[in-house]
Amino acid sequence: xxxxxxxxxxxxxxxxxxxxxxxxxxxxxxxxxxxxxxxxxxxxxxxxxxxxxxxxxxxxxxxxxxxxxxxxxxxxxxxxxxxxxxxxxxxxxxxxxxxxxxxxxxxxxxxxxxxxxxxxxxxxxxxxxxxxxxxxxxxxxxxxxxxxxxxxxxxxxxxxxxxxxxxxxxx
Numbered sequence: 083x084x085x086x087x088x089x090x091x092x093x094x095x096x097x098x099x100x101x102x103x104x105x106x107x108x109x110x111x112x113x114x115x116x117x118x119x120x121x122x123x124x125x126x127x128x129x130x131x132x133x134x135x136x137x138x139x140x141x142x143x144x145x146x147x148x149x150x151x152x153x154x155x156x157x158x159x160x161x162x163x164x165x166x167x168x169x170x171x172x173x174x175x176x177x178x179x180x181x182x183x184x185x186x187x188x189x190x191x192x193x194x195x196x197x198x199x200x201x202x203x204x205x206x207x208x209x210x211x212x213x214x215x216x217x218x219x220x221x222x223x224x225x226x227x228x229x230x231x232x233x234x235x236x237x238x239x240x241x242x243x244x245x246x247x248x249x250x251x252x253x
Contacts (some may be wrong), residue, residue: 083251087192088185091213093249095143095221096180100207101246102225103173103231105232105239111167112155112237117166122232136169139163142221150191155198176193 110117121133141158149155163169196212198205207216229244 085185085189087213088188088212088247092180092183094187094190095251096177096217096229097246098222098225099139099143099173099177099180101229102136103170103177104246105229105237105243106136106166106170106173106236108239108243109232109235109237110170113166113235116226117120118164120231120235121163121166121169123235125227125231125234128174128239129227132228133169134158135173135224135231137163138224139221139228140172140176142217142224144176146213146217146221147183147188147191149196149198153194153196155196155212155216157205165206167248181225215229 085176109120113120124131137158138229145158146155165174192209192213194209196207196209198212198216205216226244229239233239
């Protein structure tokens with residue numbers, strides 16, 4: 083049986099990453115030959131661009147599982163992804179990695195210590211605390227920012243696109 087924490091974390095990551103993949107496909111279609119230039123767009127001057135938002139979605143979800151395994155977390159590593167197709171491939175890779183994590187795998191990692199380090203700052207977590215109070219909120223922040231950037235660029239998106247496939251009960 084799938085544990086509640088698995089469904090609330092890995093399940094949520096998968097569902098929202100699938101929605102992001104569909105949102106990005108609509109973005110590619112709408113932006114046409116401007117799609118590669120779009121990856122450098124940001125909402126405001128002091129915010130990182132669309133490409134960083136997608137890298138951060140990967141880092142806050144699939145990367146969080148690696149952090150639970152190693153006990154070490156930090157900001158996303160520098161990666162050179164210079165076109166929209168590479169970002170879409172990263173989203174596909176994220177989904178593949180998340181779908182490979184079983185509920186048993188996750189349950190074994192929840193009690194591990196994880197330290198998020200950035201420069202001299204170090205934040206200690208348990209695995210559960212890292213997922214629920216750091217990783218998941220960061221994940222949603224970056225998915226939302228990517229969605230908002232595409233909306234601002236005129237991509238015809240609505241709330242249903244953001245929500246993706248909901249986990250409904252048809253009794």
